[in-house]
Structures are given as structure tokens and as C-alpha cells.
Amino acid sequence: MTVGTQSPVAPRDTVIQDEPPGATRSERLSALAQQHGALVTLVIAVLAAWLSFDTFMTTDNMQNMAVSSAFLAVVALGMTFVIVTGGIDLSVGSLFALGGVLAAWGSQYGTAVALLLPLAVCGLIGLVNGLLIARSRLAPFIVTLAALLGARGILLAVTDEGSKTYLVDKDSFFATLGQGKLLGIGAPVWITVGLFVAGAVVLRRTRFGQYVYAVGGNEDAAALMGAPVARTKTAVYTLSGLCAGLAGALNAAWLASGVTILGSGMELEAISAVVIGGTLLSGGFGFLSGSLVGVLLLKVIQNVINQIGSLDSAYQQVVSGGFLAVVVIAQTWLGRRRRVL
Amino acid sequence: MKPNIFLRRTSGRSSGRVPATTLLAVGLVASLALTTGCAKSEDDGADSGDSKSAAEDDAGQVVSSPGAGGKTCGHGDYGAKKLDLKSATVGFSQSEKEANPFRIAETASIKAEAEKRGVKLLTANAQSQFSKQISDVQDLIAKGADLLVIAPLNSDGWEPVLRQAKAKHIPIVTIDRKINAAACKDYVSFIGSDFVEQGRRAADRMIEATGGKGEIAILLGAAGNNVTTDRTKGFQERIEDKAPDLKVVFKQTGEFAREKGQQVTEQLIQSKPGIDGIYAENDEMGLGAVGALKGAGKKAGEVKIVTIDGTKNAVRGIVDGWIDGVIESNPRFGPLAFKTLDTFTKGGEVAQDIVIKDSAYTKDNAKSDLGKAY
Numbered sequence: 147m148t149v150g151t152q153s154p155v156a157p158r159d160t161v162i163q164d165e166p167p168g169a170t171r172s173e174r175l176s177a178l179a180q181q182h183g184a185l186v187t188l189v190i191a192v193l194a195a196w197l198s199f200d201t202f203m204t205t206d207n208m209q210n211m212a213v214s215s216a217f218l219a220v221v222a223l224g225m226t227f228v229i230v231t232g233g234i235d236l237s238v239g240s241l242f243a244l245g246g247v248l249a250a251w252g253s254q255y256g257t258a259v260a261l262l263l264p265l266a267v268c269g270l271i272g273l274v275n276g277l278l279i280a281r282s283r284l285a286p287f288i289v290t291l292a293a294l295l296g297a298r299g300i301l302l303a304v305t306d307e308g309s310k311t312y313l314v315d316k317d318s319f320f321a322t323l324g325q326g327k328l329l330g331i332g333a334p335v336w337i338t339v340g341l342f343v344a345g346a347v348v349l350r351r352t353r354f355g356q357y358v359y360a361v362g363g364n365e366d367a368a369a370l371m372g373a374p375v376a377r378t379k380t381a382v383y384t385l386s387g388l389c390a391g392l393a394g395a396l397n398a399a400w401l402a403s404g405v406t407i408l409g410s411g412m413e414l415e416a417i418s419a420v421v422i423g424g425t426l427l428s429g430g431f432g433f434l435s436g437s438l439v440g441v442l443l444l445k446v447i448q449n450v451i452n453q454i455g456s457l458d459s460a461y462q463q464v465v466s467g468g469f470l471a472v473v474v475i476a477q478t479w480l481g482r483r484r485r486v487l
Numbered sequence: 488m489k490p491n492i493f494l495r496r497t498s499g500r501s502s503g504r505v506p507a508t509t510l511l512a513v514g515l516v517a518s519l520a521l522t523t524g525c526a527k528s529e530d531d532g533a534d535s536g537d538s539k540s541a542a543e544d545d546a547g548q549v550v551s552s553p554g555a556g557g558k559t560c561g562h563g564d565y566g567a568k569k570l571d572l573k574s575a576t577v578g579f580s581q582s583e584k585e586a587n588p589f590r591i592a593e594t595a596s597i598k599a600e601a602e603k604r605g606v607k608l609l610t611a612n613a614q615s616q617f618s619k620q621i622s623d624v625q626d627l628i629a630k631g632a633d634l635l636v637i638a639p640l641n642s643d644g645w646e647p648v649l650r651q652a653k654a655k656h657i658p659i660v661t662i663d664r665k666i667n668a669a670a671c672k673d674y675v676s677f678i679g680s681d682f683v684e685q686g687r688r689a690a691d692r693m694i695e696a697t698g699g700k701g702e703i704a705i706l707l708g709a710a711g712n713n714v715t716t717d718r719t720k721g722f723q724e725r726i727e728d729k730a731p732d733l734k735v736v737f738k739q740t741g742e743f744a745r746e747k748g749q750q751v752t753e754q755l756i757q758s759k760p761g762i763d764g765i766y767a768e769n770d771e772m773g774l775g776a777v778g779a780l781k782g783a784g785k786k787a788g789e790v791k792i793v794t795i796d797g798t799k800n801a802v803r804g805i806v807d808g809w810i811d812g813v814i815e816s817n818p819r820f821g822p823l824a825f826k827t828l829d830t831f832t833k834g835g836e837v838a839q840d841i842v843i844k845d846s847a848y849t850k851d852n853a854k855s856d857l858g859k860a861y
Contacts, residue, residue, distance in 0.1 A: 199630075207629040213647075214622045309716065311643040311667075325646070397618075402646035407617050448619065452626035455609040458585065462612060 184423050184439045187473050191446050199453040207449070209332060215445045216334035217242070217397045218415055222423075222437045223345050224389030225416045227382040230349070232362040232429025233286040235383060236413045237275060237293035238390040241268045243409035244301045245394025249320075250312035250404025251304070257320040260399075264391040271297055272387020276380035290383075294413070301406060308406040316402050324399025334396050341389075346434045358382060362429030419444055422473055443473065548678075548823045548843040559836040560671035567658045567675075570633060572829045576607045578632030580624045582640035582664075583615045587771070588798040592861035593663065593818040597636060600821030604829075617641050624648045628657060634832070635659045636824050642667045642713065649673045660827055662820040664713065670839035675831055678823055678841040680816050682714050686721025688847060689793045690729070692812035693722075693764050696791040699730035701763030703791075704737035704755050706748050706776060708768040715740075718768045718795060737762070741772035748775025756783045764791040770801035770813065777809045797848060802860040805853035813853075815845040818861060 195202045221238050228235045245264035253260035271293055278289045302308050314321050326333040349355040357378040360368035369375045398404050417427075419440035425432025447469045451462050562569060579601075585591045594610070601608035609627050613620030617640050624637060628651055635657055639645070645666050652659055652674075659666075659674040666674055693703060705722070708715035726733050737755050741748035748767060752775060755762060767773035773794030780790055787808035794801055797815035804810035823841065831837045848856060 201630045204629060207626070210622065210625040210629055214618065214625070217618070309713075311641075313643065316646065325650070400647055401621070401644035403643040405617055405641055405644035407641050411616065412618075445622075448622065449626055452609075452611050452623060453630060455611070455627075455630060457610075458612075460584065460586075463584075463614070 182424075182436075184436055184443060184473070188439050188443045188446065191443065191450070195446065195450050195453065199450075202449070202453055205330075209330075211442075211445050211449055212335045213332040213400070215441050216332070216338040217393045217400075218412065218419065218444070219338050219438055219441045220341060220393035220396070221390050221412065221416045222419045222441050223341055223434060224382075224386030225413075226420050226423075226425055226432055226434050226437045227345075227349065227358055228286075228386045229417070229420050229425050229427060230358050230362045230429060230432045231379055231382050232365070233279065233379065233382065234290065234417065234427075235272075235275070235386045236287065236290040237271065237297055238386060238416055239409035239412035239414075240294045240297035240301065241271060241387055241390035241409075242394040242397070242412055243406065244268065244297045245391035246398035246401075246408060247301055247305055247312065247394075247404035247406060248391075249395035249398040250314050253312075253314045253318060253320045253398075257318065257323075260314075260320045261392075261395055264395045265388055267300075268297075268391025268394070269384055269388040272384040272390075273380065275387065276383030279383060280376035280379035286383075305404075305406045311406060312404040314399060314402045314404075321399050321402055324396055324401070334400060337396065342434055342438055349434060354378070354381070359430060362431070364430070415444060418470065422470070444470075548817050548819055550823065550838075550841055550843060558670065558839045560675050560831070560839050561836045562658070562831055562834055564671050565656075565658060565675055565831075566653075567656045567832070569834050570832050572634075572825070572832050573605060575633040575832065576609060576631050577601060577634045577636060577825075577828070578609045578611070578624070578627030578630070579636045580620060580627060580638065581610065581612045582620060582638045584612055588800075588861050589796060589816070589818045593638065593820055596819040596821035597824065598821070600825045604825055606825070613640055615640060617644065621645075621648055625651060628652065628655065633657065634828050636820075636828075637661045637666070638820075639664045639666050645673075658828065658831055660824055662824055663818070676827055676837050676839055676841055678820060678827065678843065680845055681842050682717030682816075683721035685795050685814050685816060685845060686718040686723075687725040688721075688814045688845075689718070689766055689795055689812070690722045690725035692793045692814065692847070692849070693766055693791065694726070694730045694733060696793065696811040697733060697764045700732045702734050702736045702759065702761065703764035703766060704752075704759070704762055705735055705739075706741040706751060706765060706767040706772040707738060708772075709740065709742045715768060722766055733764075741767070741775060743769050743771060745771040745775040745778075748772030749778045750775070752776040752779035753782070756780070756785075762790055764793070767792065767794040770794045770796035770798045773810060773813075774800055774804065777804060780809070797846075797860050799857065799860040802848045802853050802857050805848055805850060806857070811849070813848040813860075815847055817843055817845050 201207065221242060225235055225238060245268050248264040248267055249260045252263040275289050275293050278284050279286050305311070323333050323337070328336055349358060357368070357373045360371070360373045361375050361378050365375055394409070397408070420432070420437045421427055421440070422443055423433070423436025423438070423440035425436060447466050451457055451465055457465065579597050581590065581594050583590050585594050598608060598610070609630055609632055611623035611627055613623050620640050621644070624635065625648060627635065635652065637659060639661055642665055645668060649668055660676050660678060661674055662678045664679065665677050668674060670677065697703065705719065707719060723735065726735065737759060739751045739754075741751045748771060752765065755765075756779060765773070765776050767776055773792055776792055792804075792810045793812045793814070794810060795814045795816055797813050797817070801810055801813045805813060823843065827837050827841065846859075848860070
């Protein structure tokens with residue numbers, strides 16, 4: 147199932163991105179490995195877990211993992227665009243939490259408000275991030291860090307210092323977006339897959355997508371060639387804000403409440419997922435399918451730790467940290483081989 | 488403008504930038520581990536010391552109101568199957584990592600009791616991440632837990648878990664914090680302390696220590712959770728009620744952490760050098776206050792300190808004369824949680840709200856009862 151969501155996007159990536167004329171066979175293989183290193187690791191991890199734990203490859207477990215990955219995946223989608231332009235967005239965790247609270251509050255006025263309010267607010271904060279970064283040429287790290295703090299502050303202000311939790315009516319249509327199922331698969335999963343397909347088309351097949359790569363590859367060169375650098379940057383941060391807000395809203399629908407303590411550290415999870423997926427933090431290179439694989443890989447690591455079922459919390463952190471390190475090292479090693487060849 | 492130009496450039500650049508990425512990515516992994524490490528925790532405190540073994544000591548929990556008049560719950564009402572606890576698998580979801588005395592003692596107590604009873608126990612730890620706790624409990628269910636013991640990080644947001652548990656008729660007992668849902672419908676019982684009562688008892692201690700007169704300060708817990716709210720409410724109500732001459736002149740959050748408690752107390756001593764008493768809503772902040780008072784050249788007993796929790800270090804503070812009273816918040820939920828599950832799965836009735844009786848430490852019993860502290 148995890149592999150299935152991958153297929154609509156992956157083959158095209160390979161063809162477009164890395165086939166410089168005259169590339170040797172080993173170069174091509176190695177390029178393929180870098181792009182799909184995460185996928186290979188994911189498949190290995192899933193197979194290993196399947197063989198080790200008889201409760202891993204069950205319908206219940208797969209469904210749980212798919213639904214709970216969906217929210218981080220939507221955040222990682224926006225993050226991929228940002229990172230491909232060579233930027234970073236630290237505000238997504240706070241925006242995710244804020245989006246959830248606003249959606250839960252808005253749900254009393256209907257589904258439209260529950261969706262549009264978080265999209266509007268989080269999109270606006272993303273837009274401001276983008277304008278400050280693109281027009282005022284401030285460092286993305288600082289601008290989005292400020293937004294992280296600011297959005298968390300707004301959340302605390304509207305929830306009476308975090309103590310007020312707004313609830314979502316379990317029978318409303320909005321709740322269905324988080325809790326409903328279609329063909330046995332949770333609604334958030336369908337929405338996420340749809341967004342990734344759409345996102346991949348935008349990134350791969352549209353002029354805007356080409357600008358995103360161009361800006362990340364070499365900003366000055368892109369500007370010289372006539373790419374609208376500032377507008378592209380503003381757009382990706384707005385998109386990232388929208389994605390975080392939407393993910394938060396869907397999560398609130400799933401939990402049936404606007405939990406106020408969510409999202410801290412989520413920006414790092416999203417960035418890790420994107421990087422594990424093969425997107426370069428320096429910009430100019432990356433693909434959405436990889437980010438999806440990265441999210442699933444993080445999820446599988448967490449699930450395997452719980453499958454073991456008896457690790458102390460300290461060791462859980464050691465294991466997940468170690469696993470991540472191995473994945474990233476393998477990924478970079480594959481990348482480095484390409485340069486040596 | 489041909490897209491190809493960009494693509495060629497970008498792939499060329501990407502291969503050249505690998506070392507930078509390695510550094511950044513490895514840094515990210517490290518910081519990911521760090522964030523979870525620094526996540527806000529309820530009763531934060533770094534030193535665990537000898538508290539691990541303490542859970543196996545006595546001082547198990549005692550129910551203060553054994554269901555008399557309170558609502559009860561039987562497996563028929565809940566829709567659960569009868570089963571034998573001995574052959575069942577119990578899933579335990581802890582909210583915060585075992586890095587402070589309260590959580591260490593809580594987890595150890597659950598594990599020890601499971602072992603004693605020969606029950607298969609699965610554990611998960613949410614590391615203060617609520618999304619992770621939801622996944623954790625789902626994982627426990629998927630892994631085959633027949634019964635669940637949950638120490639919830641947050642009271643709301645349990646819908647996905649409750650729905651799954653209900654579909655599989657899995658009984659849930661929550662410990663130390665509540666889940667906002669219907670007892671005996673969504674979950675069986677809640678076992679925990681009465682935090683308002685803890686605040687009241689701390690106030691009584693403070694009134695006795697100060698003679699009911701003077702100026703006192705409150706070191707509040709982390710903002711936005713019911714433990715802080717209740718401990719503040721109980722304390723203030725009782726002070727207003729019984730000792731109107733005792734004035735609360737300073738209130739600031741120490742976020743349940745020792746360093747923050749020390750920092751806040753340092754400011755307090757500068758702005759109110761004549762302060763008579765400090766109420767710290769947990770031991771760690773109280774110990775921070777002691778540090779600040781020592782630093783300011785105050786003598787033991789000059790400022791009366793009352794705290795809540797009952798950790799070893801705080802009780803030792805009483806023996807040393809720095810702390811006047813510690814109201815206990817007993818984290819040893821193991822015996823009571825398993826007893827409740829045992830009764831329930833056998834077909835008996837259990838109380839929906841099981842409030843435990845917390846003891847207290849003063850000068851009179853601190854030395855002799857030090858072994859009971861965790």
C-alpha cells in the first residue's frame with residue numbers, strides 16, 4: 147500500500163531529473179539509488195518488520211499508520227516546495243496547532259468555516275513569511291522562527307493560555323473529513339494522496355514548478371533568465387502555511403477537538419522527512435514522492451519501536467535517532483558516489 | 488526559457504553540495520532528538536537518583552473514597568467481555584518520558600505490578616508528543632492489548648482511540664489525568680489524586696507554618712493544564728477562607744522545572760525581600776526556590792516553603808530544615824490499576840472515579856518516612 151501511493155509520481159521523476167546526455171550506466175544507477183534510496187530503505191524496513199512481528203502487516207496497523215502519517219505528510223508537502231527553493235519553514239508546527247484550534251472553533255459554524263478559517267489565517271502568516279523573505283531579503287530561518295513563536299502566541303491567546311479546548315461535533319460533515327472512510331481507507335489518506343498527485347503535477351509540469359527549481363538551483367541565474375524570484379519565494383511560503391493549516395484542520399476533525407499542545411517539534415519531523423526523501427537542504431533538487439516516503443519511514447520507525455513494546459523511553463529515542471542517522475548516512479553516501487564517478 | 492537549462496544546472500549543483508547536506512541532515516537528526524529531550528514536561532526534573540528502587544517499596548496507593556455513593560461500572564454496562572487478567576495482555580501508554588521522579592515511579596510501579604501478577608505488559612511512551620500518544624495507543628491495540636492503562640498527556644482529542652477501543656470492547660483505565668469522555672461508556676475508570684484537595688492541604692500547611700499572617704508567593708506550574716489550575720484554585724480558596732491575613736503578593740510560573748523555579752524566586756527575593764512563605768506547585772520548583780534562597784544568603788526556615796509531590800529530594804529538604812511541608816501526589820498506580828482491571832474483567836463493579844489518598848510529609852515524619860518518598 148505504501149508503495150502504491152508512490153507510483154503515480156515516481157517514474158516521471160527519474161526520467162526528467164537525472165538523465166544528462168552521456169551519463170554512464172553506473173551514474174544512472176547511482177542517481178536512481180539516491181532518488182529512491184529512501185524508498186529502498188522503506189521497503190527493507192517494512193519487510194524486516196513484517197518478518198519480525200506478526201502484528202505488523204495487519205489491516206488495522208496499516209490503516210492506523212496511513213491515517214496518522216497523513217497529517218505530517220501534508221505539512222511535508224508544503225515544506226518540500228520551500229526546501230527546493232533553498233529555504234526553510236520553521237513555523238509549520240505552530241501553524242499546524244493553530245490551524246487545528248481555529249478549525250475546531252470554526253466547526254460550530256459549519257464545514258466551510260472550519261476549513262476556510264485555518265486556511266486563511268495560516269495562509270496569511272505564510273504570505274507574510276514569504277514577503278519578508280522575498281522582498282525584505284531576511285533570512286528564512288529567522289523569519290519563520292518568529293512566525294513559530296507568533297503563531298504559538300496567537301494559539302495561546304485564543305485558547306485562554308492553552309486551557310480551553312474547542313470540540314468538533316462528532317456527527318458533523320467536518321468530522322467525517324477526519325474520521326470517515328472510503329473503500330476501507332481513511333478520508334485523510336485519500337485527501338493526502340490527492341494533494342500529493344496535484345503537488346507533483348505542479349512541481350513537475352508547470353512553469354511555476356520550474357521556477358521553484360530554478361530559484362533553488364541558483365537564484366541569481368534564475369533572476370537573470372527572467373524567473374520571478376520574489377514571487378516564487380512568496381508563493382512557496384504561502385503554500386507551506388496553507389498546507390500546515392489544512393493538515394491542522396484535518397487533524398482536528400480526526401481528533402474531534404482542537405488540541406492545544408500539538409505541533410511542537412513537528413517542523414523538524416517535516417524537514418527530516420523531506421531530507422530523508424532525497425530533497426537537498428541546499429535547494430534546487432528534490433521531489434514530492436520522496437517526502438511521502440520519508441514521512442512513512444519515520445512512521446514505520448515509530449511503529450517498530452512500539453512493536454517491540456518494552457523499550458524504555460530513553461532507548462526509544464536512541465533507536466529512532468540511530469535509525470534516522472543510518473538512513474541519512476546511506477542516502478548521502480549514495481549521493482557522494484555519484485560525484486566521485 | 489527552456490526548463491532543461493534549469494534542470495541541468497540544478498542536478499549539477501546538487502551533486503556538488505552533498506557535504507553541506509550531510510552536515511545539515513546530521514544536525515537535524517541531532518536536533519530532533521534534542522527537541523524531544525527538551526519538551527515541556529509536567530513534573531520536570533533532571534535528577535532521578537535513587538527513585539527507581541523506591542517504587543518497589545511500600546507506600547502503595549490507598550483509595551480515599553471507595554466508591555461509596557459514587558457511580559460504578561460493570562463489564563455489562565461497558566460492553567466488555569469477561570476475561571482472565573492472568574492470560575490477558577495489558578497495554579500501558581505513558582505520556583512523558585521517564586526523566587522525572589513522578590514518571591519514573593509511575594512506570595516502574597505499573598511494570599512491577601504486571602510482573603508480580605504475571606501479566607503480559609506492552610508499554611509505549613509518547614515523549615510529551617500528543618500525536619505520538621494517539622498512535623501509541625493505536626499501536627498497543629493493533630498489537631493485541633486486551634486492556635489499556637493510559638496516563639493521558641492531554642484530556643481532549645481521544646476520539647480515534649476511544650472509537651477503536653469501543654469497536655474491540657477494550658476496557659480503558661486512565662491514571663493521574665482524566666480523559667474528557669463518558670465514564671463507563673468511553674472508558675471504565677479514572678484513578679488519580681484530587682488536585683484541588685492537594686492545593687487546600689498545602690494551604691493548611693502554609694497557614695500553620697506562617698501562623699496565618701504575612702506575605703506569600705506562589706510558583707505556578709506550567710500554563711494550561713488542569714494540575715496547575717486545580718492546585719492554584721484549592722490553595723487560594725483555602726487561604727482566603729481561613730487566613731485572610733495571609734496575602735498572596737506574587738504569582739509567576741516556574742513551569743514545573745527546577746531552574747525556572749530558581750530563576751523566578753531570585754526575582755522574587757529582589758522585589759519582595761521580606762517574603763514569608765513560598766508555595767511551589769511541585770517539588771522541583773520548590774527545590775529551585777531553596778537554591779535561590781541559599782544564593783541570597785537566607786537561612787533555612789527563614790522563608791516557609793510548602794510543595795507538592797513527595798520526591799526524595801524534597802522530603803530530604805524537610806529533614807534539612809529548608810522545606811516546611813510536602814503534600815504527596817502518589818505516582819504508584821500499579822497495584823490499584825491492576826486491581827481495578829482484575830475486578831472489572833472478572834465481572835465485578837468498579838468505581839468510575841477512584842480518588843486516591845495522598846499522605847504528607849512534615850518535620851514529624853520526614854526522617855522516618857523518607858523511604859516512602861520517590
